[in-house]
Amino acid sequence: MKSKRSSVNPVSRAPIIVYSIAAVLALAGLADATYLTVQFLSGETAVCGGSTDCFRVLGSVYARIGPMPVAALGVLGYFTAFTFAIFAAFGYARARIYFAIVVGFMFAGTLWFLFVQAFLLHAFCRFCLFSAAVVFLLTGLVVATPRRS
Amino acid sequence: MKRYLPFAIVFLCAMFTFGGGMLLYRAKRPAPPTIARETAITDEKAESFHARGGTDALVTLEEFGDFQCPPCGALAGPLLQIEKDYGSKLRVVFRNFPFDIHQNAHAASFAAEAAGRQGRFWDMHDLLYREQAAWSKSPDAERLFESYAAMLRLDISRFKTNANSEEVKARVAADQKRGAELGVKNTPTIFINNHQLPPTSLNPDGVRKAIDEALAEVPKHP
Numbered sequence: 001m002k003s004k005r006s007s008v009n010p011v012s013r014a015p016i017i018v019y020s021i022a023a024v025l026a027l028a029g030l031a032d033a034t035y036l037t038v039q040f041l042s043g044e045t046a047v048c049g050g051s052t053d054c055f056r057v058l059g060s061v062y063a064r065i066g067p068m069p070v071a072a073l074g075v076l077g078y079f080t081a082f083t084f085a086i087f088a089a090f091g092y093a094r095a096r097i098y099f100a101i102v103v104g105f106m107f108a109g110t111l112w113f114l115f116v117q118a119f120l121l122h123a124f125c126r127f128c129l130f131s132a133a134v135v136f137l138l139t140g141l142v143v144a145t146p147r148r149s
Numbered sequence: 150m151k152r153y154l155p156f157a158i159v160f161l162c163a164m165f166t167f168g169g170g171m172l173l174y175r176a177k178r179p180a181p182p183t184i185a186r187e188t189a190i191t192d193e194k195a196e197s198f199h200a201r202g203g204t205d206a207l208v209t210l211e212e213f214g215d216f217q218c219p220p221c222g223a224l225a226g227p228l229l230q231i232e233k234d235y236g237s238k239l240r241v242v243f244r245n246f247p248f249d250i251h252q253n254a255h256a257a258s259f260a261a262e263a264a265g266r267q268g269r270f271w272d273m274h275d276l277l278y279r280e281q282a283a284w285s286k287s288p289d290a291e292r293l294f295e296s297y298a299a300m301l302r303l304d305i306s307r308f309k310t311n312a313n314s315e316e317v318k319a320r321v322a323a324d325q326k327r328g329a330e331l332g333v334k335n336t337p338t339i340f341i342n343n344h345q346l347p348p349t350s351l352n353p354d355g356v357r358k359a360i361d362e363a364l365a366e367v368p369k370h371p
Contacts, residue, residue: 027162030162030166031169034166034169034170034173035173037170038170038173038174038177039177041174041349042174042177042178042348042349043347043348043349043350043351044177044335044348046220046348046349046351046352047218047220047335047336047337047338047348047351048215048218048219048220048221048248048251048335048336048337049248049334049335049336055219055220056219059219059220075166079162079163079166082159082162083159083162086155086158086159087155087159089155090151090154090155092155
């Protein structure tokens with residue numbers, strides 16, 4: 001991280017709070033995505049026993065890219081978002097831009113997966129919906145974060 | 150010190166994620182159980198289960214399945230092909246294990262058992278899996294099952310009576326009881342020569358590999 005650390009304005013601590021909240025949200029998403037990745041790797045998404053709708057989503061062709069589960073991309077995305085949120089909270093100006101870009105990609109991915117669940121699979125998995133909620137909150141934080149002059 | 154704090158936090162997060170994931174993975178992959186000798190399938194108990202293939206087959210594949218379970222349906226076609234490929238070396242046993250969360254799963258099991266009362270269990274078994282998408286979400290699946298029975302040229306009134314009989318329900322319940330005793334929690338659950346396949350092997354290649362390994366373990370007689 002080569003970007004300069006901007007000095008924290010004591011008058012406005014809002015960005016620090018916002019990025020701390022973003023980091024916590026990213027952690028929640030990370031836990032969710034890790035759980036789904038482990039479910040895939042342990043073969044649980046290849047059997048019935050839990051939620052039927054979850055199987056229809058997680059066992060579908062849309063839930064993997066080749067041999068890799070899409071949830072693993074979620075792990076990567078949330079971890080990256082967490083990293084940039086932490087650095088942004090510590091005043092690294094460029095991390096805020098990277099954070100916004102990562103969340104933007106995650107938002108686009110979330111819209112795609114909501115479309116797949118609603119219109120192609122006609123089933124919703126609660127873990128995927130939780131992840132979507134986290135991404136929407138992260139997007140909201142990016143939009144609501146005050147810009148620095 | 151504060152300069153290194155974000156790096157430390159990110160590093161800790163990575164470690165917790167990796168460690169937590171590994172622990173969860175280990176917890177979710179217990180060693181697959183083996184059926185004890187006294188509860189294993191024997192020819193004396195042959196009337197209590199549905200089997201396809203010779204009784205002298207070298208390998209017995211016992212499946213606990215739910216007719217409404219999509220992975221069971223996805224595996225049914227490849228299993229049929231595997232049966233053909235291995236011929237007399239393989240015997241397939243099916244056990245009903247319908248889940249309550251599948252609205253028509255119990256009725257499908259009863260339909261298969263009712264067809265079995267007229268000697269057509271396996272035909273209905275194959276038909277139910279093949280047509281799974283058609284009846285799974287149907288609000289009137291029983292009527293579809295009756296049409297399947299008609300396709301198989303069964304005696305419809307007898308089929309309907311049997312599908313609602315206590316004997317058929319008791320038979321399905323007995324299969325579920327056996328599954329529960331063996332620790333079956335998911336479908337499909339497959340035992341090959343009494344060894345349970347891990348969920349990651351529940352695909353055509355995994356099943357073939359397990360059968361080949363079971364065949365290799367069978368002692369060869371001159």
